[in-house]
Structure formats: structure tokens, C-alpha cells
Amino acid sequence: QKEVEQDPGPLSVPEGAIVSLNCTYSNSAFQYFMWYRQYSRKGPELLMYTYSSGNKEDGRFTAQVDKSSKYISLFIRDSQPSDSATYLCAMSARSNFGNEKLTFGTGTRLTIIP
Amino acid sequence: NAGVTQTPKFQVLKTGQSMTLQCAQDMNHEYMSWYRQDPGMGLRLIHYSVGAGITDQGEVPNGYNVSRSTTEDFPLRLLSAAPSQTSVYFCASSYSGRLNEGYQETQYFGPGTRLLVL
Numbered sequence: 001q002k003e004v005e006q007d008p009g010p011l012s013v014p015e016g017a018i019v020s021l022n023c024t025y026s027n028s029a030f031q032y033f034m035w036y037r038q039y040s041r042k043g044p045e046l047l048m049y050t051y052s053s054g055n056k057e058d059g060r061f062t063a064q065v066d067k068s069s070k071y072i073s074l075f076i077r078d079s080q081p082s083d084s085a086t087y088l089c090a091m092s093a094r095s096n097f098g099n100e101k102l103t104f105g106t107g108t109r110l111t112i113i114p
Numbered sequence: 115n116a117g118v119t120q121t122p123k124f125q126v127l128k129t130g131q132s133m134t135l136q137c138a139q140d141m142n143h144e145y146m147s148w149y150r151q152d153p154g155m156g157l158r159l160i161h162y163s164v165g166a167g168i169t170d171q172g173e174v175p176n177g178y179n180v181s182r183s184t185t186e187d188f189p190l191r192l193l194s195a196a197p198s199q200t201s202v203y204f205c206a207s208s209y210s211g212r213l214n215e216g217y218q219e220t221q222y223f224g225p226g227t228r229l230l231v232l
Contacts, residue, residue, distance in 0.1 A: 008154065043118075043204050043223030044157070088156065101172065102221065104149075106156040 003027050006089055006105030014113050019076040023089035023105045026070065030091040030103075033065050035074045038086045038107065047087070048074065079112045086110070115140050118224035120205050126230045127195040135190040135227050137205030145208045146188040147172070147221075148180065150201040157204065163188055195231045203227045 006023045013019055021035075031052055036044035048063040050056045050072075056063045062075040072091075076083055089105040121136045139146065147162035149172075159172030163182040177199060179191040188207075192199060205224040 004156075006156075041226070043206075043225050045223065046220045049220075090157075101159060101162070102157075104157040106154055 001026065003103050004089065004091060004105045007108055008106050010109040010111060012111045012113055013079060015079060015081060017079050017112075019074075019079050019083070019110060019112075021074040021076075021087050021089075021108050021110070023072050023091075024070055025072070025091060025103075027091075027093065027103070028067075028070070029093035032092045033063070033072050034090040034102070035061075035063055036088040036090060036104075038088060040085075044088055081112045081114050084111045117141065118205055118207050118222050120203075120224040120227050122227060123225070124228045124230075126232065127192075128232055129195060129197060131195050133192050133195065135192070135203055135205075135229075137188045137190065137224060138186050139188075139205075139207040139222070140186065141207060141222070142185060143207040143209050143222075144185065145221075146182070147206050148178070148188070148190045149204045149206065150174065150199075151204060151226075152201050160190065160203075192229075195229075197231045199229065200231045201229060203229060 004025045034049040035047045037047045038044040050063045050065045053065045053067045060077045064073040086107040086109045088107040090102045092102050118139045144165045148160040149157040151157050158174050160178050161180040163169045166182050166185050169180050182188055204226050206221045208221045
């Protein structure tokens with residue numbers, strides 16, 4: 001069993017819809033939770049990060065972490081065609097040096113249909 | 115700042131050949147890492163470095179070597195290429211230091227190197 005599970009999709013939604021992306025994990029030591037966005041043939045770029053449980057909002061994006069259920073979500077409101085990309089969740093445990101050994105999900109490919 | 119740069123962008127190798135993937139960053143980051151990305155497998159950590167002269171293995175280190183002689187550069191060497199090493203390789207960097215609770219430094223990824231081993 002993988003430490004981080006993510007539905008690979010693909011997921012297609014009409015423009016303006018609310019998108020929900022999810023990951024589950026098994027390692028209870030994970031404390032830092034991130035969402036990366038990756039456009040085709042590009043490197044991943046950090047979109048959101050959350051420490052421990054709770055919600056974090058940034059514009060049209062909301063990240064949620066439920067450590068009791070080992071479940072994280074990314075919501076995209078008013079989705080735009082420019083949101084079409086692969087979204088990867090990533091997480092790490094606390095360590096002395098901090099952010100090495102990120103564990104990634106496989107990524108969900110999202111297409112927003114105009 | 116150029117950020118994280120990787121060369122080459124594309125490479126075709128024959129089985130048994132060796133090569134070096136180059137990675138450089140100009141942000142004075144201490145922490146650098148190499149990942150490979152394969153369909154259905156996500157990003158997997160190959161090797162990482164927390165500073166010049168210090169490297170360690172990640173999840174899938176076999177068949178790869180790294181060294182870190184300067185803060186800026188972190189090359190990845192394929193010793194004897196195998197078809198199983200066909201993948202997209204990403205280098206990433208970030209500041210590394212003792213973290214306060216709730217603080218997480220952003221990892222910046224390069225544009226990737228696509229490698230095909232025949």
C-alpha cells in the first residue's frame with residue numbers, strides 16, 4: 001500500500017464549477033501538507049501548503065486537512081480553463097532539517113471545459 | 115534570478131551508457147533534491163542534499179550517484195543506463211534549516227529532463 005493515495009483521474013468539469021481534489025495517507029507522522037500544480041511538460045509549482053489540521057484559503061483555492069481521517073482536499077472555486085493541469089498532493093513529517101523527503105501522490109489530471 | 119535550471123531538456127541513451135544530468139540554482143538554497151516522475155507512480159525522491167558536501171539517499175537511489183561540491187550545483191549521474199530509468203527527472207531546491215512549528219519552505223522545481231533509454 002502506498003503511503004499517499006490520489007485518484008489519477010482524469011477529471012473533466014465545465015468552466016465555473018467547483019472542483020474537489022483529494023488525497024488519503026497512512027503515515028500519522030505527516031504534519032506538512034502541500035498541493036502542487038503541474039502544467040504539461042513543466043515542473044511542479046507550489047500552490048498551497050497547510051501545517052497540521054485545518055483550512056487555508058487563497059483566492060479561489062481552499063486547502064483542507066483532516067488528520068483524524070488522514071484525508072486532505074483542495075477545492076477550486078469558479079474554475080477556469082487556465083486551471084487545467086495535473087494537481088499533486090505532497091506531505092512530509094517534521095524533521096530537524098525540515099522539508100526533505102516529500103512524499104507525493106500520483107497526481108490528478110484536471111481539465112476545465114470552456 | 116534564473117531559479118532552478120536543468121540540462122539537457124531531452125536525452126536518448128543506449129543501455130549501458132552513462133551520463134550526467136545537470137542541475138543548478140541561483141537562490142543560495144541549501145537543500146537540493148532529485149526526483150523522477152513516472153506515470154502512475156508520482157514523483158519519487160532519488161537523492162537529496164542538505165548542503166555542500168552532504169548527500170543522502172531517497173526512495174529510489176539505485177543506479178544513480180550524486181555529489182554536491184558547491185551550493186549551486188547538484189548533478190545526477192547515471193552509471194550504466196537501463197530502460198527502467200526512462201523517466202522525467204526533476205531537480206528541486208529550497209532553503210533548509212531548523213523549522214519553527216508551522217513553517218514550511220517552498221521547494222522550487224526545475225523544468226525537467228526527459229530521458230529515454232533504449
